[in-house]
Amino acid sequence: MAANQNRVYRENEIIFREGESGDCAYLIESGTVLVYLVKDGTESPLRTLGPGEIFGEMSMIDNSLRSASCRAVTEVSLVTVTQTQLTDRLQSPDPIVRLMMRAFMDRLREQNNPGRSLPHHPSPAESAADEEEKKKALERLSLENKITSALESDQFVPWYQPIHDLRSGGIVGCEALIRWVQPDGKVVSPAVFIDVLEESSLILKVGKRIIEKCLADLKQMNQDLLLPNNFFVSINVSGRQFADEEFVTHLEATRAHFGVLAHQVKLEVTERIMTEGTAAIATLQKCSDLGYRIAIDDFGTGFSSLQYLASMPLNDLKVDRSFVVQMTTHEKPLSIVKTLIFLANLLNLGLIAEGVETAEQRNLLRMLGVQMGQGFLFAKAMPYADFIAFADGTSALPKAA
Numbered sequence: 001m002a003a004n005q006n007r008v009y010r011e012n013e014i015i016f017r018e019g020e021s022g023d024c025a026y027l028i029e030s031g032t033v034l035v036y037l038v039k040d041g042t043e044s045p046l047r048t049l050g051p052g053e054i055f056g057e058m059s060m061i062d063n064s065l066r067s068a069s070c071r072a073v074t075e076v077s078l079v080t081v082t083q084t085q086l087t088d089r090l091q092s093p094d095p096i097v098r099l100m101m102r103a104f105m106d107r108l109r110e111q112n113n114p115g116r117s118l119p120h121h122p123s124p125a126e127s128a129a130d131e132e133e134k135k136k137a138l139e140r141l142s143l144e145n146k147i148t149s150a151l152e153s154d155q156f157v158p159w160y161q162p163i164h165d166l167r168s169g170g171i172v173g174c175e176a177l178i179r180w181v182q183p184d185g186k187v188v189s190p191a192v193f194i195d196v197l198e199e200s201s202l203i204l205k206v207g208k209r210i211i212e213k214c215l216a217d218l219k220q221m222n223q224d225l226l227l228p229n230n231f232f233v234s235i236n237v238s239g240r241q242f243a244d245e246e247f248v249t250h251l252e253a254t255r256a257h258f259g260v261l262a263h264q265v266k267l268e269v270t271e272r273i274m275t276e277g278t279a280a281i282a283t284l285q286k287c288s289d290l291g292y293r294i295a296i297d298d299f300g301t302g303f304s305s306l307q308y309l310a311s312m313p314l315n316d317l318k319v320d321r322s323f324v325v326q327m328t329t330h331e332k333p334l335s336i337v338k339t340l341i342f343l344a345n346l347l348n349l350g351l352i353a354e355g356v357e358t359a360e361q362r363n364l365l366r367m368l369g370v371q372m373g374q375g376f377l378f379a380k381a382m383p384y385a386d387f388i389a390f391a392d393g394t395s396a397l398p399k400a401a
């Protein structure tokens with residue numbers, strides 16, 4: 001049967017024979033099929049399958065020959081699943097899924113045909129690729145496990161990077177940046193683990209923990225620094241967190257618990273939130289209605305549809321570091337920064353420049369009309385106590401009246 005076809009087989013018609021190449025699997029829509037082996041001219045049945053069941057998937061997955069024959073018992077209607085249809089879907093998931101699938105298939109084949117060698121012999125190149133894939137899967141699993149136990153022992157904490165008013169130089173807020181502080185004091189950057197978190201449900205747990213710590217710290221900051229009401233803490237929130245139906249309830253309960261104002265909390269989202277569906281956008285709107293401020297992060301680096309800029313409840317636009325780094329030496333990044341400023345002014349959004357490392361960049365941004373900036377020129381992200389000491393020592397920090 002040719003791939004990508006649905007077909008009806010008559011009673012007793014052969015669907016495939018043992019030893020034939022198998023490039024597709026079958027899903028039974030209606031009717032019954034028999035899977036059998038032929039030994040010394042005698043048919044020995046293996047199993048009978050009915051509507052909803054799948055067969056022929058093993059040889060399709062590993063490109064091997066059919067290890068049994070199959071025929072229609074009654075009239076059957078079959079839908080095919082081709083190898084391409086499956087591999088398209090299997091390419092994207094992570095190597096762990098592929099590794100598990102492979103192990104599972106080998107085990108199943110061995111059980112069905114004990115002692116038979118695999119008809120498919122991988123080439124040296126395929127074996128090397130397999131080994132590489134296995135290594136990646138193992139590293140990834142090991143990291144996920146370490147992250148899970150680190151989460152249990154509370155090793156993820158927010159560090160704070162000050163955000164300055166570029167005109168006055170005063171601190172107007174800060175961005176919470178996650179750090180993995182290991183028991184031996186080693187600090188691991190999010191570059192190592194943020195993808196693992198965001199690609200698994202771990203981000204939901206870690207995200208909640210970060211929100212709890214940030215709001216507890218915000219309460220303490222208000223007391224330690226006598227902050228004005230418009231001082232804000234920016235928290236990075238991934239699209240997956242926004243898609244979680246518990247997100248707003250948890251955020252609001254935590255905020256109420258620490259008695260801080262929603263207005264002092266800024267949620268930083270990236271353009272990727274648009275790929276999380278309408279529920280995530282609805283959550284964003286709910287947060288905005290509750291008084292939380294919203295900033296769009298890494299703006300201009302994602303898929304940048306201008307349509308969402310108009311449809312999202314935004315307060316600020318963050319100019320990505322990649323443009324700031326190059327704008328004093330290259331014309332195009334400078335033009336992009338100017339365009340972003342124009343756009344933000346048009347849409348009545350505040351502007352925060354990221355990655356300000358030199359006085360030249362700060363001066364240019366200030367001249368162009370960017371209100372706020374953060375970067376190594378001012379300070380790197382630091383633990384809570386250091387941030388308080390830094391902010392306290394900065395005379396330009398606005399105090400509550």
Ligand code: C2E
Nearest residue numbers: 177178189190191194210236237238355356357374375376
């Ligand atoms: P981001 O949100 O774009 O954060 C800004 C990153 O730029 C931070 O890296 C910060 O340390 C770095 N940075 C700030 N100023 C400068 C500068 O002047 N020069 C240079 N070279 N870098 C600067 P970090 O802390 O490594 O965070 C990386 C990313 O991890 C963040 O990028 C954000 O996407 C993600 N992330 C951090 N914390 C969280 C979190 O709590 N939740 C989620 N979902 N993501 C987080």
Ligand code: CA
Nearest residue numbers: 175236268297
């Ligand atoms: Ca951010």
Ligand code: CA
Nearest residue numbers: 297298318354
């Ligand atoms: Ca950013």
